Amino acid sequence: xxxLKNWLWVGALCLSVAAVSDGRAAGALEPSSRSxxxxxxxxxxxxxxxxxxxxxxISAAMKENGTxxxxxxxxxxxxxxxxxxxxGRIPSLDEATAFLGGTSATKRRDLIDDLLxxxxxxxxxxxxxxxxxxxxxxxRNAPGTPYLDWIKAAVRENKPYDDMVRELITAEGYIWDNGxxxxxxxxxxxxxxxxxxxxxxxxxxxxxxAQCHDHPYDEFTQIDYYQQAAYIYGVxxxxxxxxxxxxxxxxxxxxDGISPETKRVARNMIRPxxxxxxxxxxxxxxxxxxxxxxAKPKSVVEPDTIFGDPIELSRGDSPRDSYAKWLTSSDNPxxxxxxxxxxxxxxxxxxxxxxxxxxxxxxSASHPGLMEYLAQLVIDLDFDLNEYLRVLYNTKTYxxxxxTEEWAKGDPYFFEGPLLRRMSAEQLWDSVVxxxxxxxxxxxxxxxxxxxxxxxxxxxxxxxxxxxxVAEKQxxxxxxxxxxxxxxxxxxxxxxxxxxxxxxxxxxxxxRRQTKISKELRQVSGSSRYGRSAGRKQGSxxxxxxxxxxxxxxxxxxxxxxxAPSKHFLRQFGQSDRETIENANDEANVPQIxxxxxxxxxxxxxxxxxxxxxxxxxxxxxxxxxxxxxxxILSRLPSPDERAMLLPALQSxxxxxxxxxxxxxxxxxxxxFIQ
Numbered sequence: 177x178x179x180l181k182n183w184l185w186v187g188a189l190c191l192s193v194a195a196v197s198d199g200r201a202a203g204a205l206e207p208s209s210r211s212x213x214x215x216x217x218x219x220x221x222x223x224x225x226x227x228x229x230x231x232x233x234i235s236a237a238m239k240e241n242g243t244x245x246x247x248x249x250x251x252x253x254x255x256x257x258x259x260x261x262x263x264g265r266i267p268s269l270d271e272a273t274a275f276l277g278g279t280s281a282t283k284r285r286d287l288i289d290d291l292l293x294x295x296x297x298x299x300x301x302x303x304x305x306x307x308x309x310x311x312x313x314x315x316r317n318a319p320g321t322p323y324l325d326w327i328k329a330a331v332r333e334n335k336p337y338d339d340m341v342r343e344l345i346t347a348e349g350y351i352w353d354n355g356x357x358x359x360x361x362x363x364x365x366x367x368x369x370x371x372x373x374x375x376x377x378x379x380x381x382x383x384x385x386a387q388c389h390d391h392p393y394d395e396f397t398q399i400d401y402y403q404q405a406a407y408i409y410g411v412x413x414x415x416x417x418x419x420x421x422x423x424x425x426x427x428x429x430x431x432d433g434i435s436p437e438t439k440r441v442a443r444n445m446i447r448p449x450x451x452x453x454x455x456x457x458x459x460x461x462x463x464x465x466x467x468x469x470x471a472k473p474k475s476v477v478e479p480d481t482i483f484g485d486p487i488e489l490s491r492g493d494s495p496r497d498s499y500a501k502w503l504t505s506s507d508n509p510x511x512x513x514x515x516x517x518x519x520x521x522x523x524x525x526x527x528x529x530x531x532x533x534x535x536x537x538x539x540s541a542s543h544p545g546l547m548e549y550l551a552q553l554v555i556d557l558d559f560d561l562n563e564y565l566r567v568l569y570n571t572k573t574y575x576x577x578x579x580t581e582e583w584a585k586g587d588p589y590f591f592e593g594p595l596l597r598r599m600s601a602e603q604l605w606d607s608v609v610x611x612x613x614x615x616x617x618x619x620x621x622x623x624x625x626x627x628x629x630x631x632x633x634x635x636x637x638x639x640x641x642x643x644x645x646v647a648e649k650q651x652x653x654x655x656x657x658x659x660x661x662x663x664x665x666x667x668x669x670x671x672x673x674x675x676x677x678x679x680x681x682x683x684x685x686x687x688r689r690q691t692k693i694s695k696e697l698r699q700v701s702g703s704s705r706y707g708r709s710a711g712r713k714q715g716s717x718x719x720x721x722x723x724x725x726x727x728x729x730x731x732x733x734x735x736x737x738x739x740a741p742s743k744h745f746l747r748q749f750g751q752s753d754r755e756t757i758e759n760a761n762d763e764a765n766v767p768q769i770x771x772x773x774x775x776x777x778x779x780x781x782x783x784x785x786x787x788x789x790x791x792x793x794x795x796x797x798x799x800x801x802x803x804x805x806x807x808x809i810l811s812r813l814p815s816p817d818e819r820a821m822l823l824p825a826l827q828s829x830x831x832x833x834x835x836x837x838x839x840x841x842x843x844x845x846x847x848x849f850i851q
Contacts, residue, residue, distance in 0.1 A: 218563055223570060226553060231572045233546045238590045246577040246593035251276055253851045254284060254575055256811035260599065260850050261523065262288070262569070263296030263617065264303060265606040265732075269791055272807045288569045292562050296617035299734040301331040303602045304522070306738050308377050310754045313737045315361055317413065318451045322351045323358025324738060337515055337559035338504040341378055345408075345500040348453045357453040364413040364451065371405040376757055378503060380514035380535040383482070390468070394536045396482060399470050402462060406479035407487070407499035409460035415452040422446055424640035434644060441654065442647035449635055455494055484509050506555045510535060516550040519561065523568045525595025526583060533757065542588055578851045597850045598762045601749035602733035604848065608777055609730050611808060612786040614722045621735030622728055653700055660697045664690065725785045745771065772843050781838065792834055798826035801834060809841040 218226070238245060249257070255275050259267045267275070275287055291297055305311065305327050313320045330340045347356035363370035372384045385391045386401035425442050459476045466473040479495050481487055487502045489495065504511055514535070521527035528547045529539055541547040550564075557563045568574055576593035583589055599607070610616045635643060667690050674682040729736075733746055739754045740746040747753075748767050752760040771777075781788040791808060795801035802822055806814045814822065826833040841847060 218557075218566070223567060226567045227570045227572075229549065230546065230567070233543060233549065234571075234573050234591050237543055237546075238592065241588070241590055243590045243592055245572075246579060248572070249575055249577050249851075251284075252812040253577070255287075257578075257594075257850055258284075258288060258291065258569065259811075260603050260607075262291040262300060262565075263294055264300030264600075264603050265296065265610045265616070266809075267811055268610060268787065269804055269808045272811050276807075284575070285570055288566060292566055292569075294617065295332075297562075298328055298332045299606070299617060299732045300602075302328050302734040303600075305331070306734075306754065307752045307758050307760055309359070310362060310373075310752075310757060310759075311358075311738055312362070312754045315358070315364075317364045318351050318358070318361045318448065320358060320362075320738070322355035323362070324355075326355025326358065328734070329355075334560065334562050337554075337561050338506075338511070339559070342500045342504045345374070345503065346497055348455065350449070350452050352448075354453075360411060360413050360453045361451055367409050367411065368401075368405050371408060373757065374503075375404075376533050378514065379508070379510045380517070380529075380533045381483075381510065382534050397470075398466070398468060399462075399477075400480075400482045402460060402477045403480035404482040406460045406477045407495045410456045410458045410494075411496060412454055412456050412458070413451055415450055415454070418446065418449040418452075421638075421640045421643065422450055425643070435648075435651065437655065438644060438648045438651045441651045442643050445635060445647055445650065446643055455496055512554045512559075513547065513551040515559075515561070516554045516564070517547065519565060520550060520568065523565070523574055523594070524591055525579075525597055526589045526591070530585065542590075598764075599848055599850060600760060600762060601746045601751040603850075604749050605746050606732050608780075608842075609732065611788045612780045612783060613726055613730050614787050616732060619720075619723060619731050619735070621731040657697065657700050660693050660700065664693055664697070667693070723785070726783060727780075730780065745775075773839075777842065778835065778839065782835075788838075792830075795830075798823055798830060798833075801830060802826055802837075805834060805837055805841065809838070810844075810846055 235245065255272060256266055259265060259271070275283065280286065302324075306324075309327070311320065311324060311327065313324065315323075330343075335343075343356050344359040347354055347359055349357055351357045351361060360370065363373065368387055369384075372382075372387065375381045375383050383391070383396060383401055383404075385393075386396045386398050388398070390397045422443070425439065425446065461474050461476055462471055464473050466475075471477075479487070479499070481502060484502070485507065487498045489498050493501075502508065506512060513529075514532070517527050517529050518532050521532055528541045528543050528550070529535060530542075553567065554561075554564055573591050574594060578596040579593045580596050583595055589595075606616070613619055635646070638646075667686050671683060671686050671690070674686060733740070733751070736744070736746065739751055744751075748771055750761040750763065752758065780786065783789060788808070791804050792801065795804055799819075802819065803813055806812055806818075822833075822837060826837070
């Protein structure tokens with residue numbers, strides 16, 4: 177058994193992020209069959225042409241500036257990098273063995289295609305959009321789950337980017353009928369802020385300063401800001417008719433034969449109906465303190481574009497429809513450029529334009545010709561982002577060794593290789609969970625919140641009196657449910673007391689009563705149309721035998737409440753609070769270190785049905801176990817020096833040795849960084 181000093185030496189050995197073995201594992205599995213892309217997919221020749229064009233422009237810039245490209249990565253480094261970048265987690269033992277044992281000349285390209293069409297990619301992309309769009313499971317005025325589901329569905333079907341954005345901007349209705357309505361409900365009551373967020377995300381332009389005064393660093397004026405916002409000012413997030421009925425309910429008095437409980441239930445039932453995205457003819461006016469000479473305070477603002485071609489209102493189109501077409505048009509000078517640059521930064525670590533969301537007038541690109549080429553490529557691909565990513569991941573530029581020198585913002589970067597980066601909170605969590613949970617990409621989580629809108633649409637059209645009749649019945653059900661749960665709790669106390677006194681007769685009687693109460697409670701819950709049972713059927717997939725005994729909270733980050741609770745691993749490691757755009761951070765801190773050193777990770781790994789435990793039990797000897805540990809955690813085989821040092825410890829005590837080695841490997845920089 178190794179002592180602490182030896183394990184710290186192992187940690188020091190693994191600290192070098194470049195220390196990657198080129199060895200291959202025996203007994204490789206066959207790679208999975210390739211999934212088909214949409215009809216927009218590039219042919220092999222077209223893909224090659226775009227890849228070579230990008231690499232040629234990067235090489236020319238490096239030559240001009242006297243820099244040299246980094247060498248091509250080994251298969252081990254490429255494997256781990258591409259899994260983290262495309263599906264957001266490290267590869268499993270089987271996935272690593274299959275790829276490293278493959279001999280096909282196109283295995284890298286084939287793996288990229290497989291990953292881009294996988295469910296894991298949906299999870300990874302959702303996390304990205306959740307950061308950008310500040311998606312929250314618990315919005316102030318409406319349940320967020322349908323919005324989350326809409327984003328996942330858009331990614332899963334590879335909805336063209338311009339279509340996705342246009343559908344968000346033109347969304348209307350209740351969120352359970354149209355999840356895209358969550359885009360407006362996220363900023364309910366803040367139409368001016370909403371417009372600023374839209375411009376920052378989709379057009380890379382920060383206008384917020386111009387909301388109160390002329391922009392100090394750009395040509396945008398306050399009147400420009402208000403004219404742009406006028407296109408969507410008529411979009412409201414409340415239903416006026418339902419609001420009237422809500423006010424009627426509040427005016428009802430208990431003296432009218434209405435119990436306080438019925439009134440409370442009625443308010444809860446009708447609350448989801450108050451929030452509906454709809455377009456009105458409301459006009460935007462300048463603020464009372466408007467101080468410039470080009471308009472008067474409180475005057476009505478007519479819509480106009482802040483840059484680019486003016487919008488021509490088509491017959492039958494609302495101002496919002498025309499605005500959405502203008503924003504997502506291939507003729508818009510910034511729409512394609514911004515997403516091309518955002519995704520380039522995701523892949524390479526640095527944007528061609530920095531910062532990616534502050535394109536002021538006269539903005540410059542480090543590689544102007546390349547930026548123009550990439551923006552046009554997005555347009556030519558009909559805004560198919562999977563295909564665009566496919567091109568980037570196949571470039572030599574992406575497949576070179578990472579640049580390990582720290583890049584200072586403002587300095588030129590010539591893309592000798594992707595920038596070395598630390599895993600995001602989601603990548604760290606998903607990688608650890610993948611060591612525990614089999615087929616982790618397909619495991620769905622429990623509902624992030626108990627929905628009360630399951631049949632709320634049945635109330636549409638009812639007046640206050642009709643709603644009160646339904647609420648009265650519901651109040652009786654909820655009262656009985658509360659009584660039954662209280663009785664359940666009391667029986668548990670009595671059972672504990674009877675068990676200690678060994679009064680078997682009393683125990684049997686209490687258990688019979690407990691069974692009867694549980695049956696009645698199920699019946700009562702089943703009769704509830706608006707109770708907490710709504711939405712519970714989600715998550716039933718977790719009864720799958722693959723996950724027997726695995727805690728329900730061990731799911732991918734995309735299946736957890738967004739954002740995760742404040743004490744969760746994800747928040748500790750820098751997950752965005754979803755309050756501002758791209759608010760995640762990757763800075764290390766002491767709580768993170770303590771979590772990795774002494775947290776519950778190692779208990780999870782040893783769960784009886786965990787992937788990691790099964791790997792331990794199926795390893796026939798110490799050498800096979802050592803290889804499996806390295807491939808599972810670092811996606812590589814141990815070096816000769818590591819093998820010579822570690823094998824004796826695993827041979828003398830496989831259980832303790834594997835526990836200690838796992839601890840050491842998970843605490844290395846090589847695990848936490850994307851090479």
